[in-house]
Amino acid sequence: MKLSKLFSLMKQRKRITVSQGMTAQWVGDGTALFPIYNLPKLTENTMRTLLDLTDDAWDKYTFEEHNTVHVSEEDFEEGQVQLEPARLSIRWNGVEYLPLMGGGKIYYIQEKYLKPFADDSLLTFALRKGALGGDLICVNEGLLLSAIIAPVDIGRDNVLRETLYRVYDLTKRQADEEA
Numbered sequence: 001m002k003l004s005k006l007f008s009l010m011k012q013r014k015r016i017t018v019s020q021g022m023t024a025q026w027v028g029d030g031t032a033l034f035p036i037y038n039l040p041k042l043t044e045n046t047m048r049t050l051l052d053l054t055d056d057a058w059d060k061y062t063f064e065e066h067n068t069v070h071v072s073e074e075d076f077e078e079g080q081v082q083l084e085p086a087r088l089s090i091r092w093n094g095v096e097y098l099p100l101m102g103g104g105k106i107y108y109i110q111e112k113y114l115k116p117f118a119d120d121s122l123l124t125f126a127l128r129k130g131a132l133g134g135d136l137i138c139v140n141e142g143l144l145l146s147a148i149i150a151p152v153d154i155g156r157d158n159v160l161r162e163t164l165y166r167v168y169d170l171t172k173r174q175a176d177e178e179a
Contacts, residue, residue, distance in 0.1 A: 001146065005116040006034055007051055012112075016051075018042045019066040026069050030062075032113040032149040033069065071130045071138065075145045080138065083107065083125040092160050097152060100125050100137065107151040109137055117141055 010016050010029045017033065019026040024035035025042050036042070042050075044063045053061070083100035089111055090097045096111040107127065114120050122141050130136045139147035154160050 001034060001141075002116050002118060003036075009112065009116070011051060014060050015062045015064075016047050017064045017066070018047065019069045021069045021073050023073065026148070028148075030064070031110070032147055034116060034147050035073075035145070069148070070132050071128055071136050071148055073145060075140060075143055077126075077128055077138075081127040083127055083137065085125060090164075092154075092157075092163075097154065100127075100151075102127060107135065107137060108154050109149045109151055113147065113149050114139075117146070 006027065009032070010027075013029040013031075015030045017026075017028050017030045019033060020041075021035065024037045025039065026033040027036050027042060027047075028034055040046070044065075047063065048058050081103040083102035086099040086101060088099070090099065090108075097108040098111045098114070100107045100109065102125075114123065117123060117139075123146075124140045126138045126140070128136050128138050135151055137149045137151055138145055139149060
């Protein structure tokens with residue numbers, strides 16, 4: 001894992017979340033969490049130092065610390081749904097989304113949350129229910145759970161949804177005409 005890319009995600013949102021897990025500390029920006037192993041307890045002061053922030057810059061950040069991770073930290077969980085990434089990405093208003101399909105549904109994550117990984121060809125995705133009931137995307141690098149990402153609900157963006165429908169309709173119509 002590239003820590004500099006992980007730290008960059010937190011700096012973009014100016015939000016830091018640290019959750020204490022069973023074998024690792026999970027660090028992220030509130031939308032995605034990544035495990036960090038073999039470090040002393042990450043506190044507000046240590047995170048400010050790791051991110052190399054001045055006191056004035058730190059004042060613009062939100063820091064949250066939790067005693068637990070709200071999803072199983074196991075590499076595999078019974079009942080999880082395997083998700084296959086689509087072989088395309090969607091760029092909308094400067095944000096790149098990766099569609100993940102499985103269980104008769106589609107989920108979207110922001111591609112920027114895959115940047116901390118050295119080789120995204122080793123990544124697999126699974127849907128799990130979080131302890132608070134919401135859907136979470138678990139990312140395994142090889143066989144190890146390496147990230148937990150909240151999916152994006154693009155259905156709330158009516159313009160994006162209508163654009164996707166229009167692209168699908170025009171693509172289908174053109175393919176039918178050429179057949």
